Amino acid sequence: MSxxxxxxxxxxxxxxxxxxxxxxxxxAWDLVVRLNQIPPFVxxxxxxxxxxxxxxxxxxxxxxxxxxxxTFEGLALAVIGGVGLAVLFNQSRVLEYALYPYAVxxxxxxxxxxxxxxxIYLPQPAAVLACAWIVAFFPVLANTTLxxxxxxxxxxxxxxxxxxxxxxxxxxxxxxxxxPHVLGGIRIAGGLSLIGAVVAEIAAGTAGAGSGLxxxxxxxxxxxxxxRLFAALLLLxxxxxxxxxxxxxxxxxxxxxWHESAVARDT
Amino acid sequence: MTSETGEPIVSLRAVGKTxxxxxxxxxxxDLAVQPGEFLSLLGPSGCxxxxxxxxxxxxxxxxxxxxxxxxxxxxGRSDIGFVFQEPTLMAxxxxxxxxxxxxxxxxxxxxxxxxxxxxxxxxxxxxxxxxVYPRALSGGMRMRVSLARALVTQPKLLLMDEPFAALDExxxxxxxxxxxxxxxxxxxxxxxxxxxVFESVYLSNxxxxxxxxxxxVFAEIPIEAPYPRDPSFRTSAEYAHFCRLTSDALARAMxxxxx
Numbered sequence: 001m002s003x004x005x006x007x008x009x010x011x012x013x014x015x016x017x018x019x020x021x022x023x024x025x026x027x028a029w030d031l032v033v034r035l036n037q038i039p040p041f042v043x044x045x046x047x048x049x050x051x052x053x054x055x056x057x058x059x060x061x062x063x064x065x066x067x068x069x070x071t072f073e074g075l076a077l078a079v080i081g082g083v084g085l086a087v088l089f090n091q092s093r094v095l096e097y098a099l100y101p102y103a104v105x106x107x108x109x110x111x112x113x114x115x116x117x118x119x120i121y122l123p124q125p126a127a128v129l130a131c132a133w134i135v136a137f138f139p140v141l142a143n144t145t146l147x148x149x150x151x152x153x154x155x156x157x158x159x160x161x162x163x164x165x166x167x168x169x170x171x172x173x174x175x176x177x178x179x180p181h182v183l184g185g186i187r188i189a190g191g192l193s194l195i196g197a198v199v200a201e202i203a204a205g206t207a208g209a210g211s212g213l214x215x216x217x218x219x220x221x222x223x224x225x226x227x228r229l230f231a232a233l234l235l236l237x238x239x240x241x242x243x244x245x246x247x248x249x250x251x252x253x254x255x256x257x258w259h260e261s262a263v264a265r266d267t
Numbered sequence: 268m269t270s271e272t273g274e275p276i277v278s279l280r281a282v283g284k285t286x287x288x289x290x291x292x293x294x295x296x297d298l299a300v301q302p303g304e305f306l307s308l309l310g311p312s313g314c315x316x317x318x319x320x321x322x323x324x325x326x327x328x329x330x331x332x333x334x335x336x337x338x339x340x341x342x343g344r345s346d347i348g349f350v351f352q353e354p355t356l357m358a359x360x361x362x363x364x365x366x367x368x369x370x371x372x373x374x375x376x377x378x379x380x381x382x383x384x385x386x387x388x389x390x391x392x393x394x395x396x397x398x399v400y401p402r403a404l405s406g407g408m409r410m411r412v413s414l415a416r417a418l419v420t421q422p423k424l425l426l427m428d429e430p431f432a433a434l435d436e437x438x439x440x441x442x443x444x445x446x447x448x449x450x451x452x453x454x455x456x457x458x459x460x461x462x463x464v465f466e467s468v469y470l471s472n473x474x475x476x477x478x479x480x481x482x483x484v485f486a487e488i489p490i491e492a493p494y495p496r497d498p499s500f501r502t503s504a505e506y507a508h509f510c511r512l513t514s515d516a517l518a519r520a521m522x523x524x525x526x
Contacts, residue, residue, distance in 0.1 A: 154355040157326045161349055162372040162420075172371065176359040258358045258400045 044227040049234065052227035060216065060228075064235050067197055067212040070125075071243070074132025074193040079186055081133065082140025090148045090174065091166065107138040111196055115203035124204050128212070131200030136193035143185030147178025180259050183251040190243040198236065213239075274337040275299035276424055276456050277323055283331030283481070284318050292318040294481035295332075300424070300458055302338060305450055307459045307467035307474045309513065311521060315482030316460045317352075320426050323458065324349055340423045345373050348417030350427040354409035356401040356416075362388065363397040366415045373420065387415040390449055407438035411445075418449065425450075425457045431466070440498065443469055451494060464517060468509045469501065476516045485520035488513055 026046045033045040089096035111131055118127040159169050201214035213232050220229035255262035278299040285291045292315035308316040321327045325342035340346045356365045366387055370380040388394045391411040431439040450457055461467050467474050476486040490509050500506050
């Protein structure tokens with residue numbers, strides 16, 4: 001009986017505590033602004049940020065849509081490209097040795113440094129999308145490669161015993177075995193795709209083009225419209241959190257029947 | 268089956284296997300597997316008995332000697348079933364999906380596969396667990412799924428690599444009896460690798476004792492006790508006699524290294 005009470009208290013704490021902490025932070029933020037009489041162009045209070053968010057919703061929501069669209073397109077291309085390349089590498093050593101170094105180079109070169117170049121070579125929406133893709137695809141590629149290679153050797157032997165084709169090994173053994181790793185990679189890629197889109201938008205924004213959320217942030221900064229900057233920042237953070245939770249949910253739903261990561265421990 | 272011809276199912280002649288790292292697992296192994304027999308390969312750990320099994324299954328190539336199939340059984344596809352030391356199940360597939368695998372890989376259509384899978388699961392007593400995932404099963408039940416998967420193609424030759432070594436004694440005894448029942452009912456040929464004298468005596472009608480690495484045949488011991496054998500066999504004087512005989516042979520085989 002007391003054990004069940006303890007469990008319930010634990011669950012209540014897990015939901016309540018972050019909520020209380022959030023409320024306290026907002027109250028503290030508000031108090032700091034009020035008591036020190038900080039002007040809104042330095043640090044706006046939470047109330048002002050919220051009212052700006054509502055007042056500027058037409059502009060901000062359009063920008064949010066632009067950034068989110070880029071993020072999801074970048075993520076989708078990263079999943080297709082990352083998984084596709086990993087499968088190709090897994091099937092052909094030659095391709096792997098020839099192309100893997102370039103994947104690493106794309107990954108280790110800071111995206112901020114590549115973005116201006118891409119903006120010169122490509123039309124602006126395509127350049128932003130390319131940036132999102134470049135940052136997001138590597139974790140998918142690396143994780144999928146790891147997953148495809150971590151197959152039980154005895155299962156490989158079993159497939160060989162029954163004369164399985166390459167395609168059958170991929171379809172029935174390697175891809176399902178790699179799924180937890182792939183989903184882990186996609187979860188990381190979701191956040192990175194947003195970062196890539198924002199970085200590219202900022203690079204583009206300074207060139208005077210673009211209408212994404214990051215562009216709004218740069219623009220608001222120039223105009224000292226700090227409340228709107230905060231409102232845009234808030235939307236970006238919330239987007240990142242929502243993307244992470246959505247991808248976690250997808251991962252959980254896909255693995256809940258069999259993978260240890262998605263199954264509750266028996267106690 | 269080719270028992271009428273009197274030809275062995277598979278015969279290994281002077282087979283040797285040396286791995287890339289220079290370790291010689293087998294040297295001069297001569298072995299003929301007769302149709303319908305329950306043959307145990309008995310030897311200490313690392314004597315190459317698992318390697319011998321992999322060579323028979325065609326999962327590795329011998330570095331010396333020949334492996335012939337005079338009985339018309341072909342290695343590969345569905346003539347051979349293999350049971351590993353671990354259950355080796357696909358965690359992402361249900362019990363049904365795991366047992367269905369060999370049929371999927373050999374292109375058996377659904378209407379023929381489903382009854383075959385159910386029959387195999389029925390034989391190992393898991394007919395009610397078709398939609399359960401392996402993680403929800405005990406070690407013994409996972410091994411049963413593995414056995415059902417090996418039986419589902421109706422293989423002529425069943426190769427088993429210390430399949431029950433990781434199980435507790437009670438579960439192992441039960442699975443021994445179930446395996447014997449399946450062997451008798453289906454008339455298969457079984458090659459069973461084990462390091463347990465007691466298990467090999469209980470199950471086999473012939474035991475081949477191997478020397479330590481590099482492994483070859485040290486002695487052959489026919490176990491001339493009638494089937495069906497049941498748990499009372501474990502306490503019989505006959506059983507004790509064969510166990511002593513086999514243990515002695517194994518002890519002498521172990522002495523071979525020093526020589």
